[in-house]
Amino acid sequence: MTTHGHDLSSLGWNESFAADLPAGAVPARVARVDRGAAEVITSGGHLQAVYSAPLRRAAAEDPVALPCVGDWAALTLLAEGRHELASLLPRRTAFVRGGVRRDSRGGLSGDSQGQVLAANVDVVFVAEPSVHGGDFADLGRVERLLALAWESGAQPVVLITKADLIGEHLADLLADVAAAAPGVPLHAVSSLLGEGLEVVRSHLSGSRTAVVLGASGAGKSTLVNALAGEEVMETQQVRAGDGRGRHTTVHRELIPLAAGGLIIDTPGIRRVGLYDMSQGVDLVFSDIEELAQECRFDDCAHESEPGCAVLAALESGELPERRLASWRKLQREAQWMAGRTDARLRAEQARKWKVIHKSMRGRSRP
Template sequence: MSFSSLLGSSSSSSRSLLPYGWDADWEAEFTPFAEQGLLPGRVVRVDRGQCDVVTTGGVIRADTEFVVPRDPMKVVCTGDWVAVDPEGSDPRYVRTLLPRRTAFVRSTSSKRSEGQVLATNVDHVVICVSLAVELDLGRIERFLALAMSCSSGEALLHKSALSWESGAQPVVVLTKADLVPDAVTLGHLVQDVETTAPGVPVLPVSSSKGEGLDVLEAVLAGGTSVLLGQSGAGKSTLANALLGEDVMDVRAARDVDGKGRHTTTTRNLLVLPGGGVLIDTPGLRGVGLWDAETGVGQVFSEIESLAAECRFHDCAHAAEPGCAVLSAVESGVLPERRLDSYRKLLRENQRIVAKTDARVRAEIRRDWKRKGAEGRAAMEAKRGRWH
């Protein structure tokens, strides 16, 4: 059945949801709930057990009491498509979530193994990086590893990340490009980030002067995008520029270190005038990985390619003979900083996964024992030489 025929049947009023990303697949998912008399809607904001939902009748306030699961991965989040009570109900409740196509998740600061869903049903992950301060390439790599692991909701719940080609598409936006003194320097900065983000679009933008916005608008016009970055990265200013009006509050970054103040305190979903939907988020101080092994491998794809040429298939790229990765570092082909960052993110991700995966915990213990035995053997050899 065509999308037009679906909309022309029992839910012709769903046309008002088209700017928010409603399509034939969502229509089909919602069919059984329409038969129950419920209304479709998209969550545009969540706040203290309630949420704002845009429906065919406009934006309503709904309670999330009936969808409070034990699993923190299934809580109502900005970007979710939901089924809500019809008009006349008081209060109105979110009755169920439609299956998520994608979910952007980071690990929490809690010692428990928990993920925090930042945005759902996202097509583009826009990583905002300010050019007003020195580039932190390691932080960009960390954001990209998360973005490239933004996978389907069902895959996420089963701990199997999809490749980013089938999930959300990452884009790095270098904000405040007007503060860079000349075009040559700007070109070098873009090149540095492109090397750090192989295969990912890197777009320099000046929100105050409007430079580069047309290219970014064209990229974002095809779906739902989420803005990510530290406080002071210029996310709210960029959002206002894309929206064509001052919707998000903006405060100047500190002159001392370029860090911003939290002006965005909730995640808000907004319709772009040129097409597409934008989710603005608060600045992220911590960017903890969450089941991001696939993402790490794609961010450091050149290291993964080199590893395939190592003499040993389980090479740790530490001191093994015939290691193609170490040879590339020695020859200057691979920057040592990249290898250090790769190791760091893999170790961190392994610790996160080990909290819920007994097999990974066992592998880590075996690795510790092996390294301990090697260390003791080395010390015994030294003592023998001394005697």
């Protein structure tokens, strides 16, 4: 990676961020994170910065407050010559996954706290390989990642990678993915052959930032290297017997591209829980939401109610059974996470009041 200086505007710096920068601080964009420290990019080049005590305390209470790749930060110089990441500037967008997982009995478990995978991104590239482990693209995974992408505030774009491997079935696959991603740009890409790269670059004009998300073996790092025109990401080869794809990224990193724009590569995602959903699921399943407007009852659950337009579309074949099942699954998970989040917020509020009351009792004693 280059270490020379950068024009901050080429990294996405603008007046909005400048207005939030504390007096005397230096603006820096987080390129890579480690425990307790981060590699940041400033106008003078790349630096290592340790986290300030207030930042560590905030992150201990809520992992979402941890610095992540793409963040803009306020940097200060310590007396001993080291740089300190004093605080984060407000995020314009954030791709956050929840801590939800499935237990041994198939139920939902985990906590309600999230993890920010990338911040201040303009585009979320959902990379899904045309063929992975002998199977065609996983539409359910595409829908899940799209829900989080919409919720982040960025523009989702679906990329069918390794498009050269599927041959004559590509058109059918694109049609299936398009039905699972209404209103989302969809492109077929072959990084090895250089096909589709220009249309991908068109989403990165100026100083726009994109993050590439997908499963291990989806060709994310190969795509990033092709866009950069050089090997910018360290990769590891496939391990025999476990099915992990070739060129598997081992860390998240922000890469400024010579042709303009920035891109964040990410490790393969095995399980992504929903987090703090408001409209993400509804936008992914806008076709079902539109059908629901025609149901006889406003509170129709689309289970067995008379006059249900969703069930009618299912029976006629207009709506695939797989898609309705996926919608129900993500709706249940979003509602479960909302309940967990509410419970956590109530518990945190109760703890704060307990501390306040204890302090007040101490002051009132003679």
